[in-house]
Each structure stands twice: as C-alpha cells, then as structure tokens.
Amino acid sequence: MSFIAIDLDGTLLNEQNEISEENIKAIQYAQDRGFEVVISTGRAYFDVQTICKRAGIVPLIIGTNGATIHSKDGKVLSSITISKVRVESILKWLDERDYYYEVFTNKAIYTLKKRREHFYQEIQSLKETDLDTDRKEVVAAAERQFEQFGYVLVENYHDILKQEEEYFNILACSFDQKKLAEGWNQFNMIDELRVVSSADHNIEITNKRASKGNALEKLTFMMNGSLEQSMAIGDSNNDLSMFEKVRHSVAMGNAKDDIKAVCTTTTLKNIDNGVAHAIYRYIENFVVHK
Numbered sequence: 001m002s003f004i005a006i007d008l009d010g011t012l013l014n015e016q017n018e019i020s021e022e023n024i025k026a027i028q029y030a031q032d033r034g035f036e037v038v039i040s041t042g043r044a045y046f047d048v049q050t051i052c053k054r055a056g057i058v059p060l061i062i063g064t065n066g067a068t069i070h071s072k073d074g075k076v077l078s079s080i081t082i083s084k085v086r087v088e089s090i091l092k093w094l095d096e097r098d099y100y101y102e103v104f105t106n107k108a109i110y111t112l113k114k115r116r117e118h119f120y121q122e123i124q125s126l127k128e129t130d131l132d133t134d135r136k137e138v139v140a141a142a143e144r145q146f147e148q149f150g151y152v153l154v155e156n157y158h159d160i161l162k163q164e165e166e167y168f169n170i171l172a173c174s175f176d177q178k179k180l181a182e183g184w185n186q187f188n189m190i191d192e193l194r195v196v197s198s199a200d201h202n203i204e205i206t207n208k209r210a211s212k213g214n215a216l217e218k219l220t221f222m223m224n225g226s227l228e229q230s231m232a233i234g235d236s237n238n239d240l241s242m243f244e245k246v247r248h249s250v251a252m253g254n255a256k257d258d259i260k261a262v263c264t265t266t267t268l269k270n271i272d273n274g275v276a277h278a279i280y281r282y283i284e285n286f287v288v289h290k
Helices: 008-012 022-033 044-054 082-094 113-127 133-145 155-160 177-188 212-222 237-243 257-260 272-289
Strands: 004-005 036-040 060-063 068-070 076-079 100-105 108-114 153-156 167-173 192-197 202-207 226-236 248-251
Touching: 004 008, 004 212, 004 272, 008 226, 008 272, 036 212, 044 060, 044 068, 044 153, 060 076, 060 082, 060 212, 068 082, 068 212, 076 153, 076 212, 082 155, 082 167, 082 177, 100 113, 108 113, 108 155, 113 133, 153 155, 153 177, 167 237, 177 202, 192 237, 212 226, 212 237, 226 237, 226 272, 237 257, 248 272
Parallel strands: 004 036, 004 226, 036 060, 108 153, 226 248
Antiparallel strands: 060 068, 068 076, 100 108, 100 167, 167 202, 192 202
C-alpha cells in the first residue's frame, strides 16, 4: 500500500481557500487506483473535515502538524498532546510579549478576542500599503487563516486553561521577523517541544514527538504500507519532516527555494493545480516502475 500525503495551505488549497475541481478529480483518481490519500496539515481535524466534506473527498487526516491522526470515518488513531502545565507557561510568555496566538485542542481553536481584533486590523492596514509580491502573500496568508472553522473567542488565556480538553498545537503570529525569531528560539530550546513554521508570519509549537513525518510513518506502520513508494507534497518548513520519510518528495512551484532544494522534484503552483499535476505524474511513473 502506497500513500500520497498532501499539505493544505499553499499546496492543496487555492487563493480562495478551496480545493479546485482539478485537484479533487486527481485525488479521486488516485484513490480509485488503490492509493491512500492523506491530508497532512497544521490545521485542526474538525477544520480539515469541513473542507474535505465540502469538496466531496474522504481521506485520512494528519492534523495539527502531526499531533493527531484520524481515520476516514473520523476515528482517532493517534494523539500527542502538550501538557497543561507547559501550555500555561507558553501562553504566559506569549501573552506578556503581545503575540497574537491560537491554541488548537480536540474541540476548538481558542484565541483572545482583543488580540484577534488587533491582528485583523494590522492585516487591513498592511493591505493598504505598497507591499512587494512576497509581502502581499504573507499578509494574504494571515488573512486566510481567519477562515478556519472552529474558533472560540475568549477574554484571556486563563479562559483557555479552564477547558478540560487536549492541547495539540499553539500557533503564534507576528509580521515582525525579529519577534518571530525570538519566539522560535525561546521554545526551540525546550527539549519536550517542537517548533515549525507554515508561513512567514507564524511559528507553531507542538510536543517534540509530533511532526507530519512521524505521523505519516506511524500511519504507514498501522496500515502495513510502504514509505518507499509513497509521495509527499508541500510548500513549507512544517512539511520537511514528511519529505524526509518518503522516497518521492514534491515541492510546490510557489515554495521557497530552500524547500525545493530538499525535494526530489517540483510541481506547478497551488493556484495552477500543482497537486493534480504531481499526482498524475507520480501514478504514471509508479505504474511504469511497478
């Protein structure tokens, strides 16, 4: 059994935060030929499930940067949490330094109402300035973030800690690269944590054992599959771990050069149905070599 693992933002989703008809058809084409399609993303499971249901596809789902794995029928196959004590220390640090942050649990995406309003206004202000192409995309990615399903707005981080839920991922945002680097360095030095990034305006914090690559490896073992003939498609830093696990790694055409450099091949951009292009090319080559 072979797997096709696909990132969402900047990869499978287009600029409208949707899966195009071409990409939907390619996923269904792969599934009809016996390939297991896996959506592998930093987004929460319930958000991914909503997107997939709207598109009419039923994949396996690796969520919150590998902290969760769900079967096609929604069963939890694996979950790796951050302890409440550690979550409290992270939120306290972020709060004291005025980061915008989101906390992903098994039930919701929690964020502070006032911080959300402030970050949204910052996005709108930046959109009115003269930005270069790269900066425009960063701002657009930050704005698309607000379209996720499952937000719960709270007054302060203590309200988040009151929830009797599992904590999977904490996303912190800033358009100040020095501030982001400070956050990265702060949490990357803690042995029990892993820090990755899915866009130039954020860092994402999970348990050290959670990564897209580890989750894909675990899923492959559970289903008696093979990574040797599997493919992963992505565009960002948080996709690197799954690129390392598979034989066929594909960078999106819109990925940065350092991501393309570690992949075996590059496909078209997300706005040009790069996922579909990669799937058809992969299956054609797979069948030939099989």
